[in-house]
Structures are given as C-alpha cells and as structure tokens.
Amino acid sequence: MSLFPAVGRKDFRLRVSWFALQAFLWFGVFMHLVPFYIMMVTSITPADEAMSMPPKLWPSHPTLAAWNLVFRISDVAKSVLSQPLSRYFLNSLIMTFGTMFLSIPVTSLAAYASSKLIKGRVAKPLFIFFVGTLMLPGIVSLIPSFLLTRNFPFPLPVAPNIPGTDIPFPTLRIWNTYWAVILPAGFSAGNFLLFKGYFDSIPDSIINAARVDGGSEFNIFRRIILPMSIPVYAVVAYFEFGGAWESYLWPLVVIQDSKIAPLTLAIRRISDAFVATGTTNPQSALGAFAQMADLIAQGLSWNGLMVLGLLQALPVFIFFIIAREYLLKGVKIQGLK
Numbered sequence: 001m002s003l004f005p006a007v008g009r010k011d012f013r014l015r016v017s018w019f020a021l022q023a024f025l026w027f028g029v030f031m032h033l034v035p036f037y038i039m040m041v042t043s044i045t046p047a048d049e050a051m052s053m054p055p056k057l058w059p060s061h062p063t064l065a066a067w068n069l070v071f072r073i074s075d076v077a078k079s080v081l082s083q084p085l086s087r088y089f090l091n092s093l094i095m096t097f098g099t100m101f102l103s104i105p106v107t108s109l110a111a112y113a114s115s116k117l118i119k120g121r122v123a124k125p126l127f128i129f130f131v132g133t134l135m136l137p138g139i140v141s142l143i144p145s146f147l148l149t150r151n152f153p154f155p156l157p158v159a160p161n162i163p164g165t166d167i168p169f170p171t172l173r174i175w176n177t178y179w180a181v182i183l184p185a186g187f188s189a190g191n192f193l194l195f196k197g198y199f200d201s202i203p204d205s206i207i208n209a210a211r212v213d214g215g216s217e218f219n220i221f222r223r224i225i226l227p228m229s230i231p232v233y234a235v236v237a238y239f240e241f242g243g244a245w246e247s248y249l250w251p252l253v254v255i256q257d258s259k260i261a262p263l264t265l266a267i268r269r270i271s272d273a274f275v276a277t278g279t280t281n282p283q284s285a286l287g288a289f290a291q292m293a294d295l296i297a298q299g300l301s302w303n304g305l306m307v308l309g310l311l312q313a314l315p316v317f318i319f320f321i322i323a324r325e326y327l328l329k330g331v332k333i334q335g336l337k
C-alpha cells in the first residue's frame with residue numbers, strides 16, 4: 001500500500017483501486033511468462049506432437065531429444081546442423097565477454113578523463129568528439145566498418161601505398177574472426193554519457209585530497225573512483241551484455257564460418273535449414289519416409305528451435321538476477337540525473 005497515502009487506506013474505493021492495480025500487475029506478469037512457458041514446454045515436446053492442432057499445454061510424452069543437440073550431433077542430423085548448439089553458445093559467450101572486457105574499461109577511462117582530467121578549451125571539443133557517433137545511424141558506418149575488418153587499420157577496399165613507393169602498407173585481416181565483432185565495439189558513446197554523468201557527480205575534493213596524499217591518477221581511479229562507481233558499472237555491463245549477446249546485423253556481415261557463428265546467427269541459419277528440409281512444416285514433416293522421421297525424432301524441428309531460443313534468452317535473464325541490486329541502484333542514479 002506504499003503507493004497510496006496512509007490517510008484513508010481503509011476507504012472502500014481506495015481498497016478496490018489497490019486490488020485492481022494488483023490484478024493488473026499480476027496479469028502483466030502472467031502475460032510475460034506465457035511465451036517463456038510455451039518455449040519451455042515445446043522444447044521437451046516431440047516434434048510431431050508440437051506441430052499437432054490444437055496445441056497442448058503439456059506434452060503427452062516429454063522428451064529431451066532436442067536438448068541432446070546441445071552436446072552432440074548424430075550423423076543423420078549433420079546434414080542439417082553442422083555444429084552442436086553448445087558451440088554457437090560458446091561463440092556468443094566469447095564475443096560478448098570479449099566486447100565487455102574491451103569496451104567497458106576503454107569507455108569508462110575515456111569518460112573519467114573527460115570528466116576529471118581534461119580541462120580548458122580542449123574539454124568541450126573532446127566531449128563532442130566522443131559523443132559525436134550518437135548523431136550517426138549505425139547503418140551509415142556499416143560499410144566503412146566492414147572495410148576496416150578486411151584491411152585493418154584502413155577502412156578502404158585496398159590498402160594505400162607507402163608514400164614514395166609502390167609497396168602497400170601492411171594490413172591485418174580480422175574479417176571472419178572473433179575480433180571482427182569485438183574490436184568495432186571497443187567504444188560506446190551511449191555508455192560514455194552514463195559514465196561521465198556519474199563521474200561528474202563525484203566531488204573534486206575527494207580526488208584532490210588523494211592527489212595531495214601522493215596518489216597517482218591511475219591509483220586514484222582504481223582505489224577511490226572504481227569502488228564508488230559500482231552501480232553505474234553494473235548498469236553499463238548489463239546494457240553491454242544484452243547488446244552484444246543479441247547482436248545480429250554486424251555478425252551477419254562479418255562472420256561466414258559456422259564454426260565461429262554466434263547464437264543469433266545460428267538461430268536464423270538453423271531455422272532456414274529446418275524450413276528447407278521441411279521439418280517445421282506439418283504436411284511434409286509428418287510424412288512417411290525414413291530420413292525425415294529420423295530428423296524429426298532427433299529434435300530438428302520446432303522443439304530444437306525453442307531450445308535455441310531458450311539458450312538465447314536465459315543468459316540475459318541470469319545476468320539480471322545476479323546484478324539486480326546494483327541495477328536498481330543504477331536506475332535510481334539515472335532517475336536523479
């Protein structure tokens with residue numbers, strides 16, 4: 001009842017409003033859980049039963065055939081699915097945590113320098129330089145970023161020649177590697193604004209006192225600023241994790257090898273493969289020929305796609321549960337700003 005004033009809480013109309021609000025919120029929670037329940041049930045439902053009409057709220061014969069695809073691929077299933085699902089899951093983890101370990105330190109240190117270290121005429125142009133990328137849609141930089149992965153560090157189709165010679169500059173080809181996803185995400189202008197807004201709220205007197213005591217700038221940041229900034233780091237880490245984990249367009253452009261494809265690409269490619277094979281079509285999937293029956297029995301249908309969907313959704317949910325206390329503090333910080 002904390003949303004309502006203490007005076008008059010026993011009033012009939014107020015109590016009706018309270019219970020109506022509770023019913024509305026619980027209805028919202030229920031509607032959010034229904035898709036998750038359907039995914040869970042479908043992942044343990046035999047494929048032929050999952051495609052039957054009308055759908056069932058619980059399978060008659062639960063099976064873990066689709067979940068077995070996470071760890072092993074049979075010879076028959078290799079014609080449709082080239083890698084175990086755990087491989088795509090691992091690729092997404094490598095790309096996501098690689099992006100976080102690069103982007104968060106780079107962005108936070110840049111924000112701290114802009115907030116506390118750089119003063120005078122240079123401060124404003126530097127701030128505009130850091131946040132300038134927010135003014136450009138991501139699609140505008142798609143082609144230069146793609147060329148950068150082909151001829152790093154030059155965003156050009158062909159590397160330029162060394163002045164006065166016919167010898168091109170040495171380049172590094174990071175296209176179709178993990179680095180093609182990690183390096184371009186090394187700085188985030190949106191997270192830069194979050195960090196800078198928080199660092200601006202820290203009194204300069206604390207930093208000056210540490211400087212008087214002989215602390216270096218790096219030690220001041222590590223021993224004083226960093227422990228005070230855990231809430232904003234939690235918020236940025238959650239946003240960075242969710243954005244990197246669910247990224248689709250950029251990995252689609254730079255990743256071609258299925259062995260290093262993230263889970264987002266695997267879901268689409270496997271879905272296309274299932275559609276092409278006919279294992280998601282009730283008319284063709286429920287046919288009588290043996291190969292189709294074997295694929296269906298091994299979970300290469302809607303139950304396998306639901307396993308992929310759960311693997312895609314669960315890490316973000318688990319990350320939220322782990323960091324929820326710091327995230328709530330970060331939300332309060334953003335609200336005060």
